[in-house]
Amino acid sequence: MAATEARIAPASRSIEPVARVAGLTKRYPPAVTALDDVSFTVQPGEFVAVLGPSGAGKTTLFRCLTGLTRPDRGTVAVVGRDIWQSPRELRSARRQLALIFQQFNLIRRLSALENVLVGRLAHVPTWRVILRCFTRSDRQLALGCLDTVGLVERAGTRADELSGGQQQRVAIARALAQNAKIILADEPVASLDPESSATVLASLRSAVSTGVTVVASLHQVHLARAYADRIVALRDGRIVADAAASRLDARTIEQIYERNGERSES
Numbered sequence: 014m015a016a017t018e019a020r021i022a023p024a025s026r027s028i029e030p031v032a033r034v035a036g037l038t039k040r041y042p043p044a045v046t047a048l049d050d051v052s053f054t055v056q057p058g059e060f061v062a063v064l065g066p067s068g069a070g071k072t073t074l075f076r077c078l079t080g081l082t083r084p085d086r087g088t089v090a091v092v093g094r095d096i097w098q099s100p101r102e103l104r105s106a107r108r109q110l111a112l113i114f115q116q117f118n119l120i121r122r123l124s125a126l127e128n129v130l131v132g133r134l135a136h137v138p139t140w141r142v143i144l145r146c147f148t149r150s151d152r153q154l155a156l157g158c159l160d161t162v163g164l165v166e167r168a169g170t171r172a173d174e175l176s177g178g179q180q181q182r183v184a185i186a187r188a189l190a191q192n193a194k195i196i197l198a199d200e201p202v203a204s205l206d207p208e209s210s211a212t213v214l215a216s217l218r219s220a221v222s223t224g225v226t227v228v229a230s231l232h233q234v235h236l237a238r239a240y241a242d243r244i245v246a247l248r249d250g251r252i253v254a255d256a257a258a259s260r261l262d263a264r265t266i267e268q269i270y271e272r273n274g275e276r277s278e279s
């Protein structure tokens with residue numbers, strides 16, 4: 014067959030979003046509209062920063078995304094599951110997502126490695142958990158996850174002997190060990206100093222390089238611009254900007270904060 018006749022159909026690349034939020038609305042009686050018709054999608058392997066001043070609706074958005082707060086209207090699909098359709102859909106989605114909070118939620122008396130192994134709980138038989146008898150391959154996987162966040166040399170250190178930033182990075186490693194497809198991080202650096210904040214965001218960036226998708230709410234514009242691929246900015250429960258981090262006009266974001274009488278930390 015002549016080369017010119019060899020026609021190869023272009024691959025149809027219909028990539029399923031990891032998260033899709035459509036028309037999300039949440040009101041708190043009597044008069045607060047925390048989310049007002051919020052819609053956006055997150056593609057696999059993206060690092061999306063949700064920016065906005067206090068009261069913009071970031072936490073409410075994360076709670077609706079993770080099944081903690083039921084929206085009044087709209088849909089939330091995470092890893093292809095319409096999480097508000099039924100408890101079963103929510104359970105399925107939860108198996109594939111990991112949550113990271115401002116407080117690190119580690120087991121203080123366990124080592125970094127053991128905390129990461131906790132991420133394997135859903136994947137190992139109960140008796141192994143009770144006896145803390147993880148397989149060699151689970152331990153290797155957990156060490157690999159600690160390596161991704163730059164903490165493999167602290168594997169044996171108790172969680173309560175690690176700094177706040179290090180603890181948050183262990184939480185990220187635990188999410189990786191869980192084989193989460195998406196990490197949802199609500200204000201992951203809110204209680205950290207600038208240097209630790211940068212290392213935590215660098216660890217989230219490393220997680221993305223392993224194929225995980227990250228959605229993280231942040232206060233700091235400069236961190237969002239430095240580490241995220243895309244910025245979704247909320248103000249008064251509405252999306253006021255949604256653009257590639259490298260292309261978003263810094264002044265637009267500054268104005269989001271300044272009009273609220275609050276200056277961004279840039």
Ligand code: ADP
Nearest residue numbers: 041045047065066067068069070071072073074
């Ligand atoms: P952010 O995380 O950006 O600071 P929140 O989602 O916490 O924003 O809050 C958005 C708005 O909803 C704020 O006006 C807040 O006071 C209000 N709000 C949040 N949670 C509740 C609640 N449980 N009851 C009443 N109002 C709430």
